[in-house]
Amino acid sequence: IVPILLILVVSLSQAGEIVCRQRGDPENPQLFKDGNIILGGIFSFHSSWKDRQETYTHKPLPLECTSLNFREFQFAQVMRFAIEEINNRTDLLPGISLGYELYDTCGSVARSVKVALALANGNEAVTAPSEAPCTRPAQVQAVMGETSSSICMGIATVIGPFHIPLISHFATCACLSDKTKYPSFLRTVPSDYYQSRALAQIVKHFGWTWVGAIRSNNDYGNNGMAIFIETAQQLGICLEYSVSFFRTDPPNRIQKIIDIIKLSTSKVIVAFMPFPDMDVLIHQLSLNNLTGYQWVGTEGWIIDSQIAEMDKHHILNGAIGLAIPKAHVSGIREFIINVKPLSSMGNNMFTEFWEALFNCNFNQSNSSAENHKECTGHEDVSGLQHSFTDMSLMPIFNNLYKGVYAVAHALHSILGCNETCNYKMTLDPFTILQHIKKINFKTKEGDEVYFNENGDPPAKYEIINWQPTENGVVDFVTVGLYDASLPADKQLSLQNKSLVWAQNSKQVPVSVCSEKCPPGTRKVLQKGKPVCCYDCIRCAEGEISNITDSTTCVRCQPEFWSNDRRDTCVKKEAEFLSFEEIMGELLTAASLFGTCMTAVVAFIFYRYRKTPIVRANNSELSFLLLFSLTLCFLCSLTFIGRPSEWSCMLRHTAFGITFVLCISCVLGKTMVVLMAFRASLPGSNVMKWFGPTQQRLSVLAFTLIQVVICILWLTISPPFPFRNLKELKDKIILECALGSTVGFWAVLGYIGLLASFCFILAFLARKLPDNFNEAKFITFSMLIFCAVWITFIPAYVSSPGKFSVAVEIFAILASSFGLLICIFIPKCYIILLKPEKNTKKNMMGKGAQKTI
Incomplete structure (x- = not known):
């Protein structure tokens, strides 16, 4: 990825003043609102972009985004909801209005760096005295987003030196906890360090020692899977294969993954990827009708109803995985579906969104609209059955909601707000960052919000099981909990009786390279294969093993001898010539x-x-x-x-x-x-x-x-x-x-x-x-x-x-x-x-x- 560098060109004007101008095309927010204090928002309103082959003979055109992402529109609405709610409160930042600028990254790291700089610097030319050329306060006091870990890494790298807080609601890569690289990064979602370890414990809990793994070829997938593999090896779990892909990869690469799955002997697949990549994978799995596998998922897709709708062949039925604990924010659903006010913001985003949502077109003269009905702008969003109206991601909405409130509480503390706030105080992003790290408050729903020394919240997960209903709709049933704050032996809690497995089975699937060695035998590794592949060799006479999967046989004490099953040492029979024989x-x-x-x-x-x-x-x-x-x-x-x-x-x-x-x-x-x-x-x-x-x-x-x-x-x-x-x-x-x-x-x-x-x-x-x-x-x-x-x-x-x-x-x-x-x-x-x-x-x- 070639980062877009912004070069400030300094030239003397005819009046003798120093003027700083941004070189390149300006980036404008897709949604914005003025306020006394501006918060930035970075979301992937589009999930992909058109790939162009640059000739390097002329200036590259701006990135052309495709594939409208309704999930990210929901996130943007949640941020707007939280800001509007704070502005309407009298006990939090009284007399202060919060504004926002929301940018679209199209899922591109390069574009995310560019919009991060736009949030930090602005797009207008700057005139400054000669003794302090081209310097001014930051454009925004904090940035909310992004959903992707890789994009967050790019943004945090750019705005970190300026100490501008970046609070993500869904970037879970454990690498972002490194404060030496990302000093201003915080998040309201647990780190994958805990999620990866929890997944390994779930796999171990059900006795699956021979599994396959598929991950996204990005920081989220690669780092998360690396921790999972490390923990799995410590727990005696082996991976038959570990493959990666990205949603923009050519179809033949994904087909190779399908072929690997078909040739494998493991029946459990751990999928460490966000829902856009899972969306691509499930489509390819459906084409190959690849059923009968037990899927183990991350919070990136396990409660996504859009994935469930895509699964027409019920490939993922019985899937089990981790999800952010359920939450409810009152009033948020009504605000999300009330999108008509966006039409007054003077951009084309609302038009594109409305046409995609209702499969209509405002301009019927357009040749591409031949097969679409005409949009009136008065369609009923609330009665629509669509991923945009689905509230299954409410826990993620709650994370974003808590992030906005964390900034508000920090500002409230800095400005010394009581009945009024100190308007004359100059805001410094570094001060805001330090206050955010120290905040501890409860939301109106009773959720406690605070960050640890790495900028992470407490790690708690619900364990979700995909259970199909009679009408074919998948029900996301909570079957357990994982709490990393508890002692190691109590972190995982599961309700095995209520679980449904692949192909609607009630029996726990078996996925092992070799069956367990019963007592009386010991494991001997098969040459050239992982440690989970072994043969069971009967203990020699005089030796026993009284546990399952024993690696050694223990010799009995001199006065004892092994029984026929070689699992217990029995006292040797005393032999002497007796009168009874x-x-x-x-x-x-x-x-x-x-x-x-x-x-x-x-x-x-x-x-x-x-x-x-x-x-x-x-x-x-x-x-x-x-x-x-x-x-x-x-x-x-x-x-x-x-x-x-x-x-x-x-x-x-x-x-x-x-x-x-x-x-x-x-x-x-x-x-x-x-x-x-x-x-x-x-x-x-x-x-x-x-x-x-x-x-x-x-x-x-x-x-x-x-x-x-x-x-x-x-x-x-x-x-x-x-x-x-x-x-x-x-x-x-x-x-x-x-x-x-x-x-x-x-x-x-x-x-x-x-x-x-x-x-x-x-x-x-x-x-x-x-x-x-x-x-x-x-x-x-x-x-x-x-x-x-x-x-x-x-x-x-x-x-x-x-x-x-x-x-x-x-x-x-x-x-x-x-x-x-x-x-x-x-x-x-x-x-x-x-x-x-x-x-x-x-x-x-x-x-x-x-x-x-």
Whole structure:
């Protein structure tokens, strides 16, 4: 945009005075009224202009404006209404009449700069003394307008150095709050800083994380959308696309936007634009019948009935957005539609306005009026159904009304008005600006008016929902509020039950790139896509996520494990070999069966204790062996059940001692067989050295060694209950830790040493010439015993949890049954079934005679 610079040419007149003249075509107000104090007004009475290609060979013609804007005519009428009301009051600026000069910018920034200078300087030539060339007070004391943020930026830049207040009723760009760039700018509409953040919170509230965005390619759209995107990213919202256009762009550019929408997957579109641009967009959307999208709008178009009338295909039905809170100014509607006094202001504006309003023509001789009726100038405006008579923008009218009153109250304070005002005081725009910044008053409707340090009012919005009625007319229903002055968690208030969505649906639309990840899963971003596009990966075993859309899975504490859904940590099941389970019951039954079987054998031996087969090889050792076998069977029960401190110490020590006692007895019996054979040889006197006393002492000595080992083990580092959290991932193994592994292997090694020694002796004595040689049965029993315990070690190490305990119990029972069956069952067989062999003669056979 090439700004139009006004160059003051200074030349000496023939009379010797300095004359300042404006170079270029003068700008004249479209509407004006004289008064003691003049207020300026800048409005876009036309929304566009004819585009001309300049040749730069002659002076450019003035801008030719097109597209009459009835909304801006309403704003001009509101300003006139406020001024007329103030002039008629006796309590505000008594005796002072306010005048106005209203200019048309045609929506052009360049033209707005030119009219701003016209308001500040005037158009007439200035004659001044030589010591102060071309200086004079400002033409106006304050300027009202403009509607567009971009135009306000141009105006504020020009008149800011002169400190002339510019009060806008609808310029919402957050950039205008920068007082270093726009020191004299104020507004009665909230900044887009709050609106953009409110829009992002609304989008977040309904769970829309995947949205499209369309904005006006001007300061209003670009700055507002930038704040929205920044806030949206903080709230976890992603934009699939963000495109811009301006209403004067060629159709092919807008068609590209339509194509982008068609190819998108998002179902929510945030439209940050004023109603003229939205008017162009909705026309193009209607041509493409682009329905089914949920629109989110700004105050620039969300309550504009003209947009609703344009939406013939109901594309925007269900739209939701922000609007300035509803307001009512009494008498303003009647004043707006009373436009006939404008005809006396000596310009063509009224003629153009009246012809466009009633689609008629005052001059029927004009060829362009062939299809128009003749205007009489007496048509009834009040009965007309037209955007000019629509009062849906009353909140914006109220903003403009408050702006005019803010200037009046500041002037009232400066002039010291009470019953009269100080007429002699020279007005200074800078002083007026400072007083406007400090004013605080209430309008007749009860609205409080004040400005913060940035020249902005409090930020409050109503949340509007487009709800179609039965006759096809859109009803703008207030469904919530947004108040930026409240705490963050209370700023947004919505009534979800009364909402209507796109295509008249009652269900909240879904617009996400990826569905929410349920508890038990975590989000993994899709490569090359925004953070809102992700895959849901199930948490690994032992990890959980108990919230929706979790980015990580949390590992459970060692004593806990994840459930099947991976959303809760549950306490691990304690695993130990119990009496209640089948394996525990079977092992218990085997232990008790072995105990009973041993008791039966002991009873048989006791019943036939005087028979040769029982008396042979020391019956006392046989009963001691049966007793030790009973203890071996019973000690296996200590391995079943929940481990405790006492059971852990008892199970290993009882096992070690009873088995040593058992093997000591077997070893004694083996040595008795060998000694008995030696004693039968001529001249041998061995049995006197290995009689019953020596046998008892040997058993006691061998057992005491094991007892000492167990005492040392229990004293230095005894076994203890241990919660094994590592062996099984989803269970806690309750087991007995060995404490000292040296003590455990010493106990087991001693048992193995005695068993090996006993096996060797029995093996050597297996072929001694007896009819009933007990050594060969001991050999078999020791062979079974050693085989069981040799295979026990790898099976014990490789078995998990309670199965290792079961393996140990099985080894105890198997070796005990091996000793019981191999040593005693053959004797019981002879005692019970072959009594004829249970004689001294048969026992001696053909071998050497034995002395029993």
